[in-house]
Amino acid sequence: MTNFFSKDDNNTNNLFSDGIDLSADDLFGSSDSINTTQESEKKTQVKPKDNSLDGQYNALKDNYEQIFIEAAESIRKELDTIKPQNACEGCSHKDCDIKRKDIFAPYPPAGCKLREWQMQAITYLTGDYKQKLKAAYNDIMDKKKNYECNRCAACCMLSVSEYSYTQLKQRAMKGDKFSEDFISVFVPYESEEDAKEVNPEYFALLNRLVEDEKIYYYYCPKLKNNLCSIYENRPNICRDYPHNPLKLLPSQCSFNEWKDEVSHQAMLLKAKTDIIAFYKEKLG
Ligand code: SF4
Ligand code: SF4
Secondary structure, three states: OOOOOOOOOOOOOHHHHOOOOOOHHHHHOOOOOOOOHHHHOOOOOOOOOOOOHHHHHHHHHHHHHHHHHHHHHHHHHHHHOOOOOOOOOOOOOOOOOOOOOOOOOOOOOOOOHHHHHHHHHHHHHHOHHHHHHHHHHHHHHHHHHHOOOOOOOHHHHOEEEOOOHHHHHHHHHOOOHHHHHHHHHOEEOOOHHHHHHHOHHHHHHHHHHHOOOOOEEEEOOOEEOOEEOOHHHOOHHHHHOOOOOOOOOOOOOOOHHHHHHHHHHHHHHHHHHHHHHHHHHHHO
16 A cells, blocks of 8 residues: 555555555566675666656656665675684585575575575675664755745644544554554535545545545545644644655645755665575574
8 A cells, every 4th residue: 555645654664565566576487596696787777867756766766676676686695704704614504505605595504604694695784784774864854954844734634544534543542652643633525526626636646546445535634724723733743754765745845955955865775674584484
């Protein structure tokens, strides 16, 4: 589910959870090995800027594949630096016939230095390496402070959620802070047609992307004469918006400049996060 304009996204993990659908399995397929040498020679091509929603979406998808390969190659190189040299010398596993001694090979569970290397790799990727990714995420969000909302109100006039209003209320009653914030300002449009009038471009794109999924459209009645009537007391979902540089933003949103500045960094971060999950699944 991809909530491109939604404020339904108040979780830093969401930077990595959607917006672009390309997983490590897509890249690595059924092969157990990561062989990116040839692909990594292709440098990331930054396509000419197209501010339309279709353009933003296509640019994200097109660039992400190359960036994903770049990320996989960089992780592989890092793990090679901790690979033990001459690991098989003096090994007691006399019948070991593993030819391809890469990170994903099926090494014996005990007494094998390369199996120890696999475990060290997981410890590193989920420990120190993940801390580096968190620092990179913080850097991305810090850069957002260099940009200001132009008060176009596009995000106030149209927000989408995978949850109905009733579901949001139920979630709020169960303690979900985001849902509580969301329903403290947003109310549902009476009809999809009403929402469509607000941003037909968005509708056209969304309808193509979500296919059979049901989504719900909201607006904020606190918006009066295109100004927020509770500006000083607006909730965090409004103060923090947009919280994900990989989401599509309304074309008039001034934070598109922030997205442009950090999109490569953010895609690299998402790719690395997905790749760590893949390593964990394969080696953990
Ligand atoms: S509370 Fe204010 S900033 Fe938030 S959505 Fe409503 S009008 Fe916009
Ligand atoms: S500039 Fe962006 S954050 Fe500000 S009101 Fe417009 S859409 Fe919302």
